[in-house]
Amino acid sequence: MSKLAQALDGGKFVLTVELDPPRGSDLKPLTELTSSLGGKADALVISDNRGAVARMSPVLACHHLIKHASAEVIMTLACRDRNRLALASEMLAAAAGGVENLLVVSGDFTTLGDQPGAQPVFDLDSVQTLQLAASLEEAAFFLGAVLAPDSTLMGMQALKLRKKVQAGAAFFITKPISNGEGLGALLAQAGGEAPRVLAGLELGPEEDPAWAVELARELKAQGQAAGVHLSCPENQARLPELAGQLAL
Amino acid sequence: MIVAERKPFEEIAEASAGFRRVLVAGCGTCVAVCLTGGEKEAGILAAQLDIAAQLNQREQAFEVGCVERQCDREFLDELAPQIEQADAVLSLACGAGIQFLAEKFPEVPVLAGVNTTFIGINDDVGVWQEKCRSCRDCVLTLTGGICPMSLCPKGMLNGPCGGSDDGKCETDPERDCAWALISARLERTGRLGGLEAIVPARDCRNALPGKQVHPAYERRYSAHE
Amino acid sequence: MSAASLGVFLCQGGRGTADSLEFKQLRWAAEAAPGAVFTVAQSCQAEGAQAIARRIKELGLGAAVVGACPLLHHPGQLSRALAAEGLNPDMATVLDLCARAEGERSGACAVAPGAAAALSQALSSLAFSQELGQEEMAVSTRVLVLGAGLAALMAARSMLDAGYEVVLLSPGKRLTPPEPLLGPEAAERAGELASGLEEASGLGLFRQGRLLSLGGTAGQFTARIQDRGGETHALELGGVVVAQGPPLGLNLPPGIEPNERVISLSELKGLASAPEHLKKRLGEGPLKVALAVGLGRQSDPLTLRAATLAAMELAQDPEREVVLFTGNAKVAGPGLERLTQEARGLGVVMVKFTSGGLRLNAALPRLALEWDEEVLGRVMADEFDLLAVDQVPQPDDDYRGLAGTLGLAVGRDGSLQPEAISALPLASGRGGEWLVGPARGQGEPMRWADEAADAARAARQLLGRGAPLAETGRVLVDRKRCTICLTCVRVCPQGAMDRLFRRPVSNPLVCTTCGTCAAECPMEAIQIVGLEDERYGQEIAAAAGQSSGLSPAGERGLLVLACANSAAPALHAARLKGAPLPPGARLITVPCAGKVDLDMVLEGIRRGFDGVLMLSCHEDACQSLGGSTWAARRWEHLGNLLEETGLGRERVFRSGVAPSQAVEARGAIENALAALAELGPNPLKTGARVREMLSRFTLEMDDTFAIVS
Numbered sequence A: 001m002s003k004l005a006q007a008l009d010g011g012k013f014v015l016t017v018e019l020d021p022p023r024g025s026d027l028k029p030l031t032e033l034t035s036s037l038g039g040k041a042d043a044l045v046i047s048d049n050r051g052a053v054a055r056m057s058p059v060l061a062c063h064h065l066i067k068h069a070s071a072e073v074i075m076t077l078a079c080r081d082r083n084r085l086a087l088a089s090e091m092l093a094a095a096a097g098g099v100e101n102l103l104v105v106s107g108d109f110t111t112l113g114d115q116p117g118a119q120p121v122f123d124l125d126s127v128q129t130l131q132l133a134a135s136l137e138e139a140a141f142f143l144g145a146v147l148a149p150d151s152t153l154m155g156m157q158a159l160k161l162r163k164k165v166q167a168g169a170a171f172f173i174t175k176p177i178s179n180g181e182g183l184g185a186l187l188a189q190a191g192g193e194a195p196r197v198l199a200g201l202e203l204g205p206e207e208d209p210a211w212a213v214e215l216a217r218e219l220k221a222q223g224q225a226a227g228v229h230l231s232c233p234e235n236q237a238r239l240p241e242l243a244g245q246l247a248l
Numbered sequence B: 001m002i003v004a005e006r007k008p009f010e011e012i013a014e015a016s017a018g019f020r021r022v023l024v025a026g027c028g029t030c031v032a033v034c035l036t037g038g039e040k041e042a043g044i045l046a047a048q049l050d051i052a053a054q055l056n057q058r059e060q061a062f063e064v065g066c067v068e069r070q071c072d073r074e075f076l077d078e079l080a081p082q083i084e085q086a087d088a089v090l091s092l093a094c095g096a097g098i099q100f101l102a103e104k105f106p107e108v109p110v111l112a113g114v115n116t117t118f119i120g121i122n123d124d125v126g127v128w129q130e131k132c133r134s135c136r137d138c139v140l141t142l143t144g145g146i147c148p149m150s151l152c153p154k155g156m157l158n159g160p161c162g163g164s165d166d167g168k169c170e171t172d173p174e175r176d177c178a179w180a181l182i183s184a185r186l187e188r189t190g191r192l193g194g195l196e197a198i199v200p201a202r203d204c205r206n207a208l209p210g211k212q213v214h215p216a217y218e219r220r221y222s223a224h225e
Numbered sequence C: 001m002s003a004a005s006l007g008v009f010l011c012q013g014g015r016g017t018a019d020s021l022e023f024k025q026l027r028w029a030a031e032a033a034p035g036a037v038f039t040v041a042q043s044c045q046a047e048g049a050q051a052i053a054r055r056i057k058e059l060g061l062g063a064a065v066v067g068a069c070p071l072l073h074h075p076g077q078l079s080r081a082l083a084a085e086g087l088n089p090d091m092a093t094v095l096d097l098c099a100r101a102e103g104e105r106s107g108a109c110a111v112a113p114g115a116a117a118a119l120s121q122a123l124s125s126l127a128f129s130q131e132l133g134q135e136e137m138a139v140s141t142r143v144l145v146l147g148a149g150l151a152a153l154m155a156a157r158s159m160l161d162a163g164y165e166v167v168l169l170s171p172g173k174r175l176t177p178p179e180p181l182l183g184p185e186a187a188e189r190a191g192e193l194a195s196g197l198e199e200a201s202g203l204g205l206f207r208q209g210r211l212l213s214l215g216g217t218a219g220q221f222t223a224r225i226q227d228r229g230g231e232t233h234a235l236e237l238g239g240v241v242v243a244q245g246p247p248l249g250l251n252l253p254p255g256i257e258p259n260e261r262v263i264s265l266s267e268l269k270g271l272a273s274a275p276e277h278l279k280k281r282l283g284e285g286p287l288k289v290a291l292a293v294g295l296g297r298q299s300d301p302l303t304l305r306a307a308t309l310a311a312m313e314l315a316q317d318p319e320r321e322v323v324l325f326t327g328n329a330k331v332a333g334p335g336l337e338r339l340t341q342e343a344r345g346l347g348v349v350m351v352k353f354t355s356g357g358l359r360l361n362a363a364l365p366r367l368a369l370e371w372d373e374e375v376l377g378r379v380m381a382d383e384f385d386l387l388a389v390d391q392v393p394q395p396d397d398d399y400r401g402l403a404g405t406l407g408l409a410v411g412r413d414g415s416l417q418p419e420a421i422s423a424l425p426l427a428s429g430r431g432g433e434w435l436v437g438p439a440r441g442q443g444e445p446m447r448w449a450d451e452a453a454d455a456a457r458a459a460r461q462l463l464g465r466g467a468p469l470a471e472t473g474r475v476l477v478d479r480k481r482c483t484i485c486l487t488c489v490r491v492c493p494q495g496a497m498d499r500l501f502r503r504p505v506s507n508p509l510v511c512t513t514c515g516t517c518a519a520e521c522p523m524e525a526i527q528i529v530g531l532e533d534e535r536y537g538q539e540i541a542a543a544a545g546q547s548s549g550l551s552p553a554g555e556r557g558l559l560v561l562a563c564a565n566s567a568a569p570a571l572h573a574a575r576l577k578g579a580p581l582p583p584g585a586r587l588i589t590v591p592c593a594g595k596v597d598l599d600m601v602l603e604g605i606r607r608g609f610d611g612v613l614m615l616s617c618h619e620d621a622c623q624s625l626g627g628s629t630w631a632a633r634r635w636e637h638l639g640n641l642l643e644e645t646g647l648g649r650e651r652v653f654r655s656g657v658a659p660s661q662a663v664e665a666r667g668a669i670e671n672a673l674a675a676l677a678e679l680g681p682n683p684l685k686t687g688a689r690v691r692e693m694l695s696r697f698t699l700e701m702d703d704t705f706a707i708v709s
C-alpha cells in the first residue's frame, strides 16, 4: 500500500504538490526542488506533458525522484499522447520503478500546446484508461482521477465520477477551485459513498495564498475534502514556501 | 454526404503547370452538392487556370468534363474519350473518386483538385458541418444521435472531459461541447440513464482498409462462385 | 425564330455613309445572321419610321431589327408607325448605331465605332428569344390569415370580400387582443370586424392554433395547422397573409434597465384612464411622470401621437407634472405639431433630443433621471414617480420559429420585411405570402386598411378565380444534370422553386425569371428560355467583336452587364437625353443581376474585355427582391477568383443604380473606363486575338481541345 493511500486511510488531511518534469534532460533542478519541499507534502504529482507541451517523460522523472529523493510520487498519465499499448507499457515501466500512485487524466487538447498539428491520440478515454490500469495484474496502483466541480455540466461530471469510481479510481484531484460549493454539489449529485477528494488550489506566480489557506481550513473543518492539491504552474520555485503554509 | 473544399489555386496551378492539355473532371454528386467540384466549379476552375496560364505564357489548354459520379466505373467510362486526349486529369471528385479515376486510367497522370474534408450535412446554402467519422462502431443510439467521435475533439465516449466550459469545448470557445449537446438531448427524451454503463474501449480496426460486401452478394463474391 | 421572317433594316443615313467601310462592316455583320437585309435611305423621323413599317408589312416579316440613330428611338416613333399598319408595335428592335449624339441634328451621319459588334450581338440574342404559351394553373382559392387584432381582421375581411375562402389562425384566444395604442375607435372597429367575421360563411377559424409547416409554393401551398386541442389539419392554400407581428418590448434608452417604475406606454394608457389603478400603484398625492418615446430605437409618428395624448390626459390633473422626452421619430405625422402645442398649453414639458439623451441616476424609491437640455446646453436632473416608454418589436424564439416555418427571415428591425422593401410593398421573401400590419414592423395603422385591400388585390392577381393564366416552361431544369442539391430552392428570392417528384420545378405564378437559380446551380442544370447561357456566350462573343471578326482588338473595352429592371432603363434614358454609352463600353442586358453567372464574367475577360462592370439594382430596392444581393455576394467571390489567377480584382466593378439614375449609371461606366485606362489593356487581349484568328482560319480542328470553346 502506498504512503499516500496509508495517509488517506489514516484520516490525515493530505497535501499534494504538482511538479513538472524538465523541458530539457537535466533532472537536477527538479531533484533540488523536491528536497526543499522536504516532508511538507504527502506526495508529489508529476505532470505529463502538461498543457500539451512536450517535457521529459514522467516515468523517468518519477523513478529519479523515488531513487534520489525518496519521494512519494503520483505519476500523471494523459490519454492524449499514447494508445492503449503505450499506456500499458508506461504503466509497467512506472511500476517497475516503484511508482505506486497513478493519476489518469484526459490531457489538454493538442491544439492548445506548442505542437498544435500533432496527432491527438485519445485511443482510450480516462475511464477506459483507469480500467486498463486496474486490470494490470503486475502493477497494483493506487488509482486517481480528475474531477471538474465547477462545470456547468454538473450531471455529466457526476456521471463520470461514478464511472471513474467503478473503473477503479480510489482518489480524486479536482481542477482548480476557489470555493467548496461546486464540489459539494457535485458530490451530492453523484450520490453513493463519498470518494476521497483532494481539492485543487492553484496560485498565480505572485498571488497571496491567504485565501487558499482559508479555503483549505474550511474544507478540512467541514470534512468536504480529504486534502488539498497545490499547484503554482507559473512559479514552481514558490512551492516549498506555499506548501509550508498549506500543510495544516 | 461527403464534403470537400477546393485546394488552394496556387497548388493546383503548380501541379498542372507541366501539362499541355488538362481535363478538369468534375463529379456530379457529393462535391457538386457542396459547391466544390460540380460542372460549374469545374468550368470556373478551368477558366481561372486558362487565365493564369496565359498570364504566365504557358501554352496550356483546359477542357471541362463532368460525370454523375467518379466513384462508379460505368460513369467513369464516360470520361474515356476526353481523357484519351488529355495529358493530365485534374479531378474535382472526393478522394475516393480521384483514386478510382486514377485506377481506371492508369496511363494518365491524375491530379487532385480538392481536399476531402468530412462526412457532413448541408445546414443551409453554402454551409456544411461534419457529423460522422465513419468509425465503423456507431454509438449514436446511446448518445442521443450526436456523435462524440466527430464532434468531441478528444472522442470521449464516457462523458465530457474536464475542459468542457459553459457548454463550449476547451479547444475553442466557439465550438459546442459535444457532451453538453448529448446531455441536453438525452435529458429531453428522458434517456440519460443509458449513459450509466461504462462504454468499453472502441475497436480501432477501422484503421484497416475497408471493404464491404452486401450479405446478399456474398455468394457472388465468394471464392467458390 | 424562323430566319425567313426576320428583316434587318440598316439606315445608311447621310451622303457617303453607304460607301464607308464601317457601313460595309455593318452589312456583313447583318448578313452573317440568318435574316434578310435591307438598306434604308433614311430612317429618321416619322416618315422614315412609316416607310419601314410599310415595308415590314409588305414583306410579311415576323420580326425586325432596325439599325438607326436615336431619332428613331424617340418614344414610340416606330411603334406608332407599326401600329398604324396594324402590326404588333413591339415587333421591331431599334438599335442605336449612330455616332452622332442627339441634339446634333445637323451633323453628318456616321456609323458608331463598334456598331457591327453591337448589331451581331443583338441578332444573336434575338435568335434565342422565344414566345411561350400560357396555361391555366390549378390553384387553391383558400387564403390563410395569420394573426389577430385589427390588421389581421381587416385582411381576413378583404380576402372574404374578394371572394376567397379564409382560414384565420389566431395565436391567442382572442381575435381582438388589446391594442391600446390604436385608440378607442380602432378597438371598436376591430370588435365589429371580429363579430362580423365570426358569422361570415367561408371563414374557418383556429384560435390558439399553430402553423406547423408550410410546404409548396404560391397557389399550391400545403399547410399543417395544429388546433388548440392538439389535432393536426392539412390544408391546401393559395396564399398566406401574415398580419402577426413580433412581440413588443420596452424601447429603453441605453443604460436604463427595466424596473418596477419603468412601464410601457400601453400600460400607462391603461393606468391613466383608470385613476383608481394609478392611485393603487403609486399612492395619493402629487405625481411626477416621465414619458419617453424613440430613445432606444427610432419610433414612429403614431406612437409619438399616442404618447402625446397620454401625456395630455395625465396633465388634466393639476397635481401631476408630466415631461415628455422624444428622440428619433420617423417624419412628423399629420397634426402632430398642433397636438404638441396643445400639450404644452396643458403644462406638459416637452424635451426633444437630437443627440444626447436620458440617463438614470438612481432607481427607487423614486427615479432620478438626468438629461441634456439641448437648447440651454445644460445637464438637467429631476426625480420621477414613473417612467413610461414606447415599445418596439422584439422577436422571440416563437416568432423566429414562425418566420422559419413561413420560409421568411426576421430582419434587423424585428419584422419580416425583406431588405428590398421599396420595390414591392407587401411582398415577403416568398411569393404568395403577403405582409400586412404588424408583420411589416413598426407599422402605420392608418394604412392597415389599405394594406389589407392591397393584399386582396395581390391575391386576385396571383390566384384570380382559381385558374390563373401563367407562362409555363420559362425556367427549365435539366433532370439529367440536376443533382438535387436544392441550391436553387434555397436561393430563389421568390420561394418559387418547388420540389415535385423530388426535383426542383419553378412555379411560374411567382417566378420573376430573375435567373438567380440558374446562376447558382452547381450543375448548370437550369436554363431560362431566351436567356440561356449559350445566348449570353454568343452575345459576349459578338460584343467582343469576334463574330463580325473585323473589329480591332483595341476596341474591347468594358463589358457592361446591366440589370433590365434598373440599369438598362437608366442607360436608355441617358441615351435619349443625349448621353450614349461612352465609346469602349459594350452593353449586355440581363433580366436581373442575379442571372450574372461567374463563368459569364470570366468568359468576358478571356474574350479580351479590359474589364467587366455589373450594374444592378440597389440592394435594398432590388426588383426581384434579392437577386442583386446574391449577385453582390458572388461578386466578392469573383474578386477572389481573379486575384488567385494573378490578374487581380481591379478589372471587375459593381454598382447599384435605380431606373431613374441615368446620370449615375453612365457615371459608373465612365468611372470604370477611367480605372481601366489607368490599368492599361487586359493582358489576355493578345491571346484572345490569336484564338480568334485561329477560330476563323482553322475551321476544323479534329481535337477536342480546340482552343476556342
Ligand code: SF4
Residues within 6 Å of the ligand: C477, C481, C482, C483, C484, C485, C486, C487, C488, C489, C504, C517, C520, C521, C522, C523, C524, C525, C526
Ligand atoms: S441548383 Fe441545380 S443541381 Fe441543384 S437542385 Fe437546383 S437544378 Fe438541381
Ligand code: SF4
Residues within 6 Å of the ligand: C475, C491, C492, C493, C494, C495, C496, C497, C506, C507, C510, C511, C512, C513, C514, C515, C516, C517, C518
Ligand atoms: S428565375 Fe428567379 S424567381 Fe424564377 S425560379 Fe429562378 S430564382 Fe426563382
